């Protein structure tokens with residue numbers, strides 16, 4: 001009988017980690033994930049596939065760990081002996097990286113080095129394939145559009161600068177030690193389980209809550225930023241494909257379409273049943289409900305970044321041609337699905353609580 005392949009996922013409790021764990025289990029992998037110790041539950045996205053270790057179930061195992069802790073990473077990799085490591089763990093919020101730059105560098109840059117060194121120390125360079133979650137933030141300040149594997153990098157945040165180190169250390173270990181190590185340069189990808197402080201989910205969540213009368217308005221920053229937004233489900237398949245090739249190479253994954261934050265707002269509010277209109281200018285601009293005149297979006301300067309990435313649009317031709325990878329979701333399907341699932345979540349809260357007014361203050 002063919003032995004199960006073993007995968008280790010860092011960042012398994014995050015958006016991509018949870019989809020990837022599910023995907024690899026379906027493919028017949030034994031899946032191990034690293035989760036951080038937290039004072040509150042942080043496994044909400046993977047609870048449906050995790051079973052108590054005392055009962056037999058899916059071959060899915062969790063290990064406590066942290067990308068800032070070398071000895072712990074070495075021990076986990078020694079125990080698991082993975083065929084594939086997907087390094088998805090990171091302090092992944094660009095704006096937060098301006099507030100916590102050193103921690104971001106420690107986890108997002110040095111964390112990658114720690115994993116690569118662990119593979120080397122344990123003599124696994126010819127067994128363990130390594131996927132690094134690189135990012136379109138590497139392109140940063142616009143040099144050319146669309147952006148491909150050949151576009152020069154110009155990081156615009158401590159997050160992106162950390163990911164730049166990570167990108168190059170992966171290339172270096174591939175060349176120096178003949179490792180199968182690759183960078184997936186992924187453009188923004190979202191889903192109903194996207195973290196609530198990223199702009200797409202912040203907007204879809206606010207739109208359904210405003211439509212349900214639980215929240216009056218939301219505050220946003222730069223409405224003009226343009227992003228190439230895809231669906232996380234499509235992107236995790238691309239990660240897997242990158243580790244199944246003859247030779248290790250880096251790939252861009254993107255939809256090739258770009259939309260502004262403003263457009264995302266209009267589309268999301270429309271799906272939630274609110275027609276948006278804009279009045280005013282600059283930081284005094286407001287999004288209003290065209291039917292009631294109520295202000296539903298205001299600008300808050302605190303959400304502007306010291307340095308912004310204005311325009312991202314990816315060219316995934318190499319992934320199309322060599323991996324056979326194409327995104328399946330359209331932009332409209334992505335927004336619609338996020339709205340529908342946020343509507344389900346809010347309906348559940350409303351159904352489960354007789355005293356709606358009382359609970360509404362807790363779910364702001």
Ligand code: NDP
Nearest residue numbers: 011013014015016066067088089090092107133135188189
């Ligand atoms: P999330 O923020 O949803 O998930 C990040 C994961 O990393 C969480 O599981 C988090 O744990 C974990 N983590 C954070 N810090 C550490 C640490 N010090 N040690 C171990 N684990 C840690 O991110 P996404 O799923 O959206 O993204 C996955 C990866 O892809 C990230 O590296 C991100 O930078 C990168 N990326 C994402 C893109 C996107 O559009 N989503 C695009 C391009 C790249 P906890 O749950 O405890 O917080």
Ligand code: GDR
Nearest residue numbers: 092094135136137187188197198199200220221222225303
């Ligand atoms: P990004 O995602 O920085 O592209 O990084 P985010 O959703 O945080 O921002 C996208 C754009 O929206 C603008 N914006 C706001 N952003 C947030 N978070 N909150 C707001 O209120 C707001 N208002 C406007 C931002 O200025 C920005 O231009 C994501 C992360 O997943 C990274 O980990 C990943 O590497 C990149 O995508 C590709």
